[in-house]
Amino acid sequence: MAVQMKTKVVLLACGSFNPITNMHMRMFELARDYLKDTGRYIVVKGIISPVGDGYKKKGLIENCHRLEMARLASESSEWISVDDWESQQPVWVETAKVLRHHHAGLISSGDSDNNDLDTVRCGKRRKMEQNRNICQIDFSFNTKGDTPQLKLLCGADVLESFAVPNLWKPEDIEEILGRYGVVCITRCGSDAEKFISESDVLSRHRKNIHVVQEWVTNDISATHVRCAIRKGHSVRYLLPDPVVRYIQDHSLYKESEQKNADDILAPLQRYTSTNYRYTQNCSDPFASFFSVAFGILKKSSYLFSAQCIVLNIMPGKFLIRL
Numbered sequence: 001m002a003v004q005m006k007t008k009v010v011l012l013a014c015g016s017f018n019p020i021t022n023m024h025m026r027m028f029e030l031a032r033d034y035l036k037d038t039g040r041y042i043v044v045k046g047i048i049s050p051v052g053d054g055y056k057k058k059g060l061i062e063n064c065h066r067l068e069m070a071r072l073a074s075e076s077s078e079w080i081s082v083d084d085w086e087s088q089q090p091v092w093v094e095t096a097k098v099l100r101h102h103h104a105g106l107i108s109s110g111d112s113d114n115n116d117l118d119t120v121r122c123g124k125r126r127k128m129e130q131n132r133n134i135c136q137i138d139f140s141f142n143t144k145g146d147t148p149q150l151k152l153l154c155g156a157d158v159l160e161s162f163a164v165p166n167l168w169k170p171e172d173i174e175e176i177l178g179r180y181g182v183v184c185i186t187r188c189g190s191d192a193e194k195f196i197s198e199s200d201v202l203s204r205h206r207k208n209i210h211v212v213q214e215w216v217t218n219d220i221s222a223t224h225v226r227c228a229i230r231k232g233h234s235v236r237y238l239l240p241d242p243v244v245r246y247i248q249d250h251s252l253y254k255e256s257e258q259k260n261a262d263d264i265l266a267p268l269q270r271y272t273s274t275n276y277r278y279t280q281n282c283s284d285p286f287a288s289f290f291s292v293a294f295g296i297l298k299k300s301s302y303l304f305s306a307q308c309i310v311l312n313i314m315p316g317k318f319l320i321r322l
């Protein structure tokens, strides 16, 4: 009887994880089931890669805490682990570069018995031994090719953010979609299918974009969690228990929302340097402001939902803050 060959996949989730929530962990489970059900893929590993502090997102707490919380959350998983390479970089790193880094790691480690994937398996062997059924499901297939495919795992809001001017370099979008591929989990407030059909670049790479419908709609967001903590409300059952304990033990998120409040998000800073530069001797600051800001804000529901927009207008000078 012919043995069906499956393509091995490693899922990489990039994000703030500020803090990591149950939904972040659930994204991996949803994506793995979806890919398995296609009959073509077998997910062998999930990587959580918290963004570095240089991302400058409003309210982003130090990476040491976000990393530790992600580690605590992934302790209960036999196939998801946390990688600190991205968060340890001295400046913010584009997602395409993070993918390149992990892809190079997969290639160099090959697919031998002592490769990177097996390091995760060994590190979590005890848990896997406790759950032999999962081991059998995951590794009983013949797989094709030596190196697993690496795919970006994200929510639909991140996919939609591809359209925000000056947030992503067009060549990075091409690389992410063309070379790796994306597994996108639907999210309240986003319509991934509509967005893909209306975007030339996403339509062109349609076969590399897997949209996973989460029917049990779950609008947990880290922003809501931080807001609840500030109010002194319980966040239990929205986050893994060890993460709730860590937040309590370290008194996190009480006053962190002011962090980076005056900063510009790193990608916007990098790609719009000519746009947001102070404009000197401008005869009509409002006219100039709108010509710059309109491009940025036109399709930025993603930013509107997550960021506060502040304008600093001084005589003859102005600055957009997102």
Ligand SMILES: Nc1ncnc2c1ncn2[C@@H]1O[C@H](COP(=O)(O)OP(=O)(O)OP(=O)(O)O)[C@@H](O)[C@H]1O
Pocket: 013, 014, 015, 016, 017, 018, 021, 023, 024, 027, 153, 154, 155, 156, 157, 158, 185, 186, 187, 188, 218, 219, 220, 221, 222, 223, 224, 306
């Ligand atoms: N409820 C959710 N449904 C689908 N995707 C989600 C959900 N929550 C987070 N994600 C995805 O997880 C990844 C990391 O997200 P992030 O760390 O920004 O979490 P978040 O809850 O969106 O936080 P914040 O509110 O601070 O933006 C992103 O790809 C995001 O789209």
Ligand SMILES: NC(=O)c1ccc[n+]([C@@H]2O[C@H](COP(=O)(O)O)[C@@H](O)[C@H]2O)c1
Pocket: 014, 015, 016, 017, 050, 051, 055, 057, 093, 094, 095, 096, 158, 167, 168, 169, 172, 267
């Ligand atoms: N140009 C880019 O590579 C680019 C732009 C915006 C966000 N991102 C990444 O997407 C993720 C989004 O995280 P948040 O949803 O928490 O903002 C982060 O990991 C960030 O580094 C990448």
Ligand SMILES: [Zn+2]
Pocket: 306
């Ligand atoms: Zn987010």
